[in-house]
Amino acid sequence: MFESGPHLDAETFQGLDPTLVQILDVREQWEYERARISGAVLIPLSELADRVGELDANRPLAAYCHHGMRSLQALRFLQSVGFSELAHLSGGIDAFSRLDPSVPRY
Secondary structure, three states, X not given: OOOOOOEEOHHHHHOOOOOOOEEEEXXXXXXXXXOOOOOEEEOOHXXXXXXXXXXXXXXOEEEEXXXXXXXXXXXXXXXXXXXXXXXXXXXXXXXXXXXXXXXXXX
């Protein structure tokens, strides 16, 4: 699914279909309220281990955070519990908001 590897640029991420790919936001609630990508489910990284059952290990998943570090941590964890089709937004929502001005930068 992710031919370009686990690091997706903002343009590729913007083209993901949330009906085919789980979009996971691993930021905190206050960040989600400030800016978010349509179709994303919010599970803060600090809650991911307890809430991983809310995600489908059999579906591709693309994660994002503010700049890309937390989403990489999320991928490592998800891979360790059996997820295989994983990617993340390189540069995070900050990079995405430069492409899509409807998503505020913070």
